[in-house]
Amino acid sequence: MLACAGVVVNDNLVLLDRIQHLYKKGNDIMDVLAEAGQDRFRAIILTSLTTFIGLLPIMFETSVQAQFLIPMVVSLSFGVLFSTFVTLLLVPNLFLLGIKLTSSR
Template structure:
């Protein structure tokens, strides 16, 4: 499964590079995934649950949701820059206007996992590690998508020679 995960991440990198026309933006989007892993591990520690195969399934699902959230934000910022906004204004506008979409995606997913997280029956204990990985990882990574992705966008724009940004 580890090999498959890295193959899929590589494929996502290629597709994102083609879609956005920039390997920097593909790296930016994919760089949020490890923070989701950290949230998943912390969730297992908090819940007192050992990592299982189902935990790994949850982490793989988490990677998809985190990438989706990042794409929503980065794509909107790109469109605002293409419309002629300075990068700094496009980032602020993107964060403000896509905040609800990113937050609702995460909140509804975590809310959907709550019944499984709170259930204590033997049957639920099988899938509880998956729900723990997804819910806790998504909680941490959502905050980081909303904060870290815009900051990294600004940094990558500066490194790749994008338009000069006036910092207030």
């Protein structure tokens, strides 16, 4: 799970750094979120897919030694894929929610 957390943190930092950079320029928040998502989409997808594809050989391994690793690899692989969608969909919405909550005070 530590490896999955590393990929999740990396993807989120890449996206949030771009969002904050564009937001500090004074752009509209909706434009910022759309542009940041477009700018960092490829980096986030490639990071997650290379991790997932790199773990595929272990998932389909049939040796006795690999039987202990397969459950961990399956959870790591699909955790990375799930976190990719969370990063691309939920994180910008949470950023928008945070901006709206702080600006209304």
